[in-house]
Amino acid sequence: MNTIFESFRSAFESIRAHGFRSLLTSLGIIIGVTSVIAVVSIVQGLSYTINAQFAGLGGNSLTVRSHTPFKQQLRGKLAKLNDNDMQAISRQIDGISHITPILFTQTGRQGAISYRSQTAFSRVIGIGPSYLQVNGVYPQEGRFFTRDDNSRRRLVCAVGADVIDNLEIPKPAIGEFFMLGDEWCKIVGVIERRGEILGFSQDDYVLLPYGTARRIMGTTRDLDIQIQLLVDDMNRLEEVKSRIRRVLRKEHKLKAGQADDFRVQTAEQLTESFNAVLNTITAVSAGIVGISLLVGGIGIMNIMLVSVTERTREIGILKALGATRQDILLQFLIEALTLSMIGGLVGIAIGYGLGALVASLLPGFPSAFVPLWAIFLSFGFCAAVGIIFGILPAAKASQLDPIDALRYE
């Protein structure tokens, strides 16, 4: 116990005695740990954002979206879903209670909203009347759209509570007009607040009747919509899914060998598929980090070997004073360990800072969050690297013959 404590003390002393060299040595470790912590914090942020997006979707909902296979993407052909596809689904498939188109407006000019001198950006979404039931959102004040609003393409909207706050619209906001792009839009409903999830607002959006949204975006363009629907019987989810596939394949005139140009996903699958992408990112970065930790370890081994040679005489003295092989082994092993763990600590701090910086630069991104397992894992990895790459120099030091070591010039 005593000698372990002594070894840590002397490790700190010799690391401090060679401050700059120690910094360079642990740079590999620092970079490795920095990147793992930064990547993990960003991926965690993304994953929370995505999961929050789908949080309102019930377990019996299905989402149909266009999907362009990679080969087609290369040829510049983009798959689309349109109104006819939705009509076909609702006409030909039973067991469906609610169905709604969803049209996300392109970001940019169309997302700009203003009221008097206040200007903001928001997500503008065109929806059918069933959107409320499918997504489980309800107006807190005012009303939702009527069929009339939709068919007459009236410029009315239901907004999330944050839009009222951001534009500083006086309450009650029902009946007020604000600018949406170039058009005046009347607030008829305010949707109940869902709150924030890790700093990501769930209440910053403008809902328009589907018809109105199409008008604003211009009917001439061939728009790509998503279709959401609720299945009556949860147990028939898979069956409905495959029937939707059949209908859409026929609608899109796909031949037997051709891949689907759309995806039918349950709420679970939606989050899963995003999480799968995130997991891939994490895995790839873990690989890169592994390599950089390996390089860092080799750097530590190299410097420790140099250090053993430099301190040959010191080792001889310690042996003459009664240090055993284990004492010497422990001292140099702990020095390598300390070097790599200091690198790990610095890396965690910088990585956390980087993650926080990225989070603050991206609007709507949750504040940096590094799970404890990532910290412990990288710390453990550093310790392992220190021990694995420290053992060879330490063994070399402990095997020195006392007389040869004392004679060393």
Place this chain on the structure above:
Amino acid sequence: MSPSATNQAVIRLHDVYRTYEMGGQVLNALDGVSLTIKRNEYVAIVGSSGSGKSTLMNILGCLDRATKGRYLLNGTDVGDMNEGELAKARNRQIGFVFQSFNLLGRASALKNVMQPLVYRGIPLAERKRIASEALEHVGLGDRMDHLPNQLSGGQRQRVAISRALVGRPAILLADEPTGNLDSKTSQEIMGLIDQLHNDGQTIIMVTHEADIAKHCERIIRLEDGKVASDERQTKAGHI
């Protein structure tokens, strides 16, 4: 302690050889050395350069092993000891002083003297207390925080002596302790070593100089790895 115990042999060498082989040539640095050294003896080992004095000291200090022959340290056969036991013997039985001081360059005088106690598992506060007493004993109570390169040669050797003795070893081995010092400082160091002898310390010392050897009570002369003469002398000024 019984009267016979005070006369007990601390060191007993029997027909010890230390052989180096270099390029097919065999060199006996020690060529059949036998000797006995008792408690509280004050021994000088003299001889021309290359006669095997340092080789003998290294074997006595358990830093090196005899190629052949028996070495009993306080009655225990060193030949039977493993690495760990040798380290323990160096730590507890032997105090070594070198010509070139061999202090730990990055450690203060106090830390240098504390170091042997680390390997005995003595707690920090206790180590500090014992080491500062040892430094005060050699007259360096006011230099404890100095690094070796902030000390004079004589002061460095005092630190080294106090480090060698801090663990109360059975034997103090000194290989030319005054070899790097001027004659005045040498006499000061010899005064300190005489003092230790008077306090009961067993001392074996290698030296080239007749002046220095004069301080000792017994002079062993080596020639070509053999004991050429072994004489006792009465020392001026001491009983």
